Amino acid sequence: MSDDVLDRWEPVIGLEVHVQLATASKAFSSSAIAFGAPPNSLTDPVVLGLPGALPVFNRRALEHAVRLGLAVGATIRRRSRFARKHYFYPDSPKGYQISQYDEPLCEGGAIELVCGGQRRAVRLTRIHLEEDAGKNTHTAGTTSLVDLNRCGVPLVEVVSEPDVRSAEEAAEYMRALHALVRYLGISEADMEKGQMRCDANVSLRPRGATAYGTRAELKNINSFRFVQKAIEHEILRQARILDGGGTVVQETRLWDGAAGTSQSLRGKEEALDYRYFPDPDLPVLVVDDATIDGLRAGLPELPMARLDRLVALGLALDDARTLMVDRDLGDYFDAALQARGDAALQARGDAALAARGDAAAARSLANWLVGDLLGALNRDGRAVADSPVTPAGLAALVRLVDDDVISGKIAKDVLARAYASGEAPDAIVEREGLRQITDAGAIEALARQIVEANPKQAAQYRGGKDNLLGFFVGQLMKASGGKANPQLASELLRKLLAG
Template sequence: MSYKTIVGLEIHVELSTKTKAFCSCANEFGGEPNTRVCPTCLGLPGGLPVLNENVVNYSIMAGLALNCEIQKVSKFDRKNYFYPDLTKGFQITQDDMPICEEGYLEIEGDEGLKKVGIFKIQMEEDTGKSLHTETYETLMDYNRCGVPLIEIVSKPEMNSGREARLFLEKLKSTLKYIGVSDVKMEEGSLRCDVNVNVVDETSNRKTQVTEVKNINSFRGVEKAIDFEVQRHIKLLEEDRDEIKTTRRWDDVNNETILMREKYTVADYRFAPEGDLVPVVLSDEWIEKVKERLPELPEAKKNRFIEEYGLAEYDAEVLTSSTQLANYFEEVAEHFEDRNMISNWIMTEVLRRVDNIEDSFDLPFGPEDFASLLKVIKEGKINNNAGKKVLREMFEKGKNPNEIIEEQGLLQISDSSEIENIVENVLKENTQSIEDYKAGKDRAFGFLVGQVMKASKGKANPKIVNELLREKLNNL
């Protein structure tokens, strides 16, 4: 039998505005519980919502970055349901008239380049947070109530857990790049629900859609989908069916667990939000927001390949964060060997940086890093000495030339001085000379090592090799 997996994603992204969506409370993570609240975000009588203009601007930016059509007129609705974290008894969201529609993201799918459609992007507010204690009590923190969200709803056009993970990774990178969200899953800034079912392509029978919630990593999304696919295939093989359900992902046991029957649209009793007027956008407003949009990751990667002559993998790594990409370009202004910059950043710099997505604040500037690369390129110090200098730069933030001078790391490039060392080494290693003449290649490497040892590692290796080979061939 042949089975086809169908996956759609619903992604909630908290926007990084200074204040909440419909009130002036601070939009910040953490803080003492229930200290960043007011009558509006608590849903108290008399508290009326006032739309934060930057929520609209950030939503437009996200829509443009995700190739969406920006709707000139959109409206807010009330999504009704009862839960302790929703004080009003309804959520302000958008239903049939969202701010963005018909977008897409391209990923490297299972069968090559694939365009995954985005059904809509809607503005809405976040709910509070339930804290469950060891004594089986539930405490409520409403600081998160009213935090601005965009919900990004993909079309069901992904066909594996891997494709869903790649979609999420690219989405996260794009939203981080344009600065509308910090997209930190560990802080709840990016949350994802999965919808998955399976079609038997022989009989055209399909399983009911399962929604999976509470997934806290992209790898978890991939594993949850893979688990559900196997569970759905088993349902088809056993000729069983089930109603639409909502399940949660158990990271410990790597399985999904039934939570409840899945809500339908009718359950939410959508109705227009009477306290907010429709959002009407002019061409000038959209164009003004478009001008604020930075260069997107894919465009920057292609430019790095074309402008700097980098390999595709190098360009992809270097453009994975705006800070890293900016640092590379700042170094490139002072040093022309762009591939050398790339190699040193990816091998020696990134292994000393914990998280390039959150911070790329090095203890030395791009000019100092360029200065180090120059002295290595010019042969004034060798690679090993360069790595030693870079380590000191990380630990003490010193200028590379200062470190080189303090530690006496400059290479000996004077041919006459190196020639004297070579001659002394040959006098002391007559057996190695005989071995070299007998065709034993290791003898040459041994002699090079002896010269480097005698020079305390300072002799220019290229000159050492040339002089040593010349002397041996003339003996």
């Protein structure tokens, strides 16, 4: 995005994110939930909206939503209510969606995130419970197919205040929310599977202004990448209109990820009247203090707490953020750090090291994990949980490097081979005798051979060509199969050549 647009205009962005809750059965019936099942196989009279069927709320979905509310510091309503939101569309067999309207489960709270090296908090308006719709597939001709497997899957809709100020920050907000629900274990939140979906309200105002501009709502944003792209596109679209002296029209626009553009779906005049009213089939949703206390006590370490802990361990904020936003990666790191500590403990009998974590060891582990292993996993599209190198294996390898048992270069090679074969890295090192030669006698013997074999270069060096030392070190490393400790080799060579 050209920076001058952002010099003149300040984007004001609010996000509405739908997150499917990971329950065994649907929000209002015992019909099962699964991804990729044959069309319309996960239905029952309630899901199909058959005459006479009635909804009964899934308490598990409530617990999930309360956990999210507690994690973001929201106020949990002790009495909230379901409402019907009416619209006609074949993906909604009742002709209305069961949602929450003026009495949502959660109000307030904030999502914390790291963007541009800064910590930020985006305030939330509300989090409410609702049910997902089915899926329509439009085929050639006049036929549309309706699959109601997704219909009735419990959702939370997380509505932010218009606190987001850039497309990048919006994407970061999504990553933070994604991390949060994954930490809580309340959703898989896989955007590709539609388990997490984003609508964005975007407006621009002149830098320095306080009043909001007219907003457009972007729908159908279905990946982290598209969150940023769609909002950047919308900012430019509105800036072009405003710079040309025009006015932005309040409307709903549909983002087309493949085309990288958006189209108007409906204007303000066509806004639907959803005719909300309390669902008479569902009693007031009561959450008592004991339930809330129990759920609060069961909360795991949350992403921002992990970030703080990792920064306190000595990691850079950006590395800590990388390990924070992906729960599996963070868990992998913690397990590796634990293994590192355990191994150190065994090796040195140093309880304190295991307990406090060692800043240098932690940074080193983070570098190997984020820089090398994660690169390989990403290249192959593999999940962290499926890594062929275990946390203990990585920890053992990094310890060998940190303790100068092997060189960094050999370690990279060992890691690649361990990744390919699934063998433990330290086992490869032992089997192939890759430990560095740190025995000064052995290296000195090698050094003598090298110097004797290259009299011409030795003479030149002694004649003042200091930079030939590198040549001798290289020869020695080659002769040792890369195992000689390079510092020691260089030291001994210098001594020999001088003498």
